[in-house]
Amino acid sequence: MTDDLETARSTRLAFVTGATGLLGNNLVRELIADGWRVRALVRSPDKARRQFAGLDVEMAHGDMLDVSGFASALAGVDTVFHTAAYFRDSYKGGRHWDALYAANVEGTRHLLDHTYQAGVRRFVHTSSIAVLHGARGAVIDETMLRDESDADDYYRSKILSDRVVLSFLETHPDFWAAMVLPGWMHGPGDIGPTSAGQTVIDVALKRLPGVPPGSFSVVDARDVARAMILANDKGRRGERYLAAGRHMTMSDLLPLVAEASDVPPPRRRIPLWLMHLLAAGYEVYARLTGRPVLLSWAMARTVATEDDRSRYDHTKSERELGLRFRPLSETLRDEMAWFRANGVIPA
Template sequence: MRCTFVTGATGLLGNNLVRELLARGCKVKALVRSRARGEQQFGSLRGLELVVGDLADVDGFAAALRDCDTLFHAAAFFRDNYKGGSHWQQLHTINVLGTQRLLERAYDAGIRRVVHTSSIAVLNGEPGSLIDETCLRDPAGADPYYRSKILADRVLLAFLDSHPQMQGCMVLPGWMWGPGDIGPTSAGQLLIDVVHGRLPGLVPGSFSLVDARDVALAQIAAARYGRRGQRYLAAGRHMTMAQLVPIIGRIAGVSTPTRPLPVPLLYTLAAAQEVYARLTGKPVLLSLATVRLMLREADRSHFDPSKSERELDLSLRSLERTIGDTLAWYRDHGWITQAAPAATSSSTNQDVKTR
């Protein structure tokens, strides 16, 4: 890989992927929705070219795809869960139609290798069962975001079928955490809310946590070694919120809630937050869609990454290191004003066995 094109470059995954590629001597063209956002995230990194554009208008930036040999497609619309309401039109336009047009224009520009960022959302299984890349979800029973990711995967597979010279595969991340989360994503917002004492109680549900830096490494390995048309999980650390929140509190040196929030209260809080989101335009941590998703997907986060471990050499750094590095990044950038706690025996290098 000499020159790569990365969509979603200022996002949590995208920015870490950009940095990993630059560290390996690759030139990177980074798609950003605004130059100011790109400069906020990257400053003046050498070897990086910011390309201003939007997946709703691929033709507007298609000329920048020229001279690139590899496309990393990490952009997606997913804010519906943090704003409330219905957003299917945007989900379909950006995640599905945008992916289709991006592949077409990338191929026209001479790109013959693509790594598509899919999601664990495209997989499903019975509660408590071990889920791998073969356990595909029926789009008929999926929520709008999940359905858009399923359809985007199908777009890629259909494109590969009709363009035999294109090499492409998919990486399926779990719930990503890590430094550089300027969104913030739901992970970053949860951490900020826990540290600032804004979490009223523990919510139900389980998750598969992964460091965005490990996903970035999996993406680069997928470009080098991934088999055509294959899915690769970048997930595998199963946790409940009742397990996660105390770990955040211990690392941050703050007390955390211990009581679960009753489901009726969750719906009431989510409805109130959606009103707040509509009045202010700001994202919220809890929406009605989020509550429904947590309840429906509870204990469906036991993922088997053995295929990625074999073929991509996937490894997951310790959870405490991920949380500690994320917390440090927010402190260093002024998002969290609480002072760092004194070092304890619970080092951020300590691994937490949760898989």
């Protein structure tokens, strides 16, 4: 019986959206390590070849804005792991609601429809801590849902995409889905880079002018990937599972990043009023030129409103899934090593 179970697991086929992203590429690697076959949705074949050199990964070329264009690649899949999302550009100045809604809400809706039409009945959705909310200093769990009125455009898009998943479950009783809620992800393979990776790069290259305000829940992308696999194997239908990591202020995090980078940490504090002032100037520039900026008004607002709202209770994920988190020192060491190995930071 054990041999039959292992054989069944080794022949399982996963479809991973957003496969070249920080979470997606680590999920691909974790799945392969567990014996899955992987079909990866990629927008850039060149980036995918660089990201997955030496790995046995089947590539499917496509974009979440046109799910029908890659729907045929869903045939024969056992589980769809949906990690793709429009995120990074939404914090680079200007308004991005149309793009957020098209990719994160309508894209998820179309993906669910085509997944079902292809005969696939399992779906693990990457949600976000953005859908949760609590008082400052409170410990937040999966039941503490954020109201749309207290959400910026990105947060709202994630709230609505979760609702799409839950609504689909209501109308398709033979379909199974669960949701994993990551925090601020760090780790190797950040080819983007994400805002987390860019922070590490800026510290390592001594480009960060000071320590900004705010707190975050910091997590290794590999631990989030493991949470998604565990959710598929052990999770309950329609449930949310936190994989947010640990609460940290930027004052806590940046010295650890500097230590991993072997550089002096930034020490000057950037007050919130100055952050808002800089963001306002950048926002005007973004709207006049259409170019992305390092600090948008949306980012400054998020830092201000979410400060000290980054303590999350992982009891449910630990109890039901067996999820564990690795030491942050390991995450930062491996993230730094990857940036150095890929020439982003000088060795």
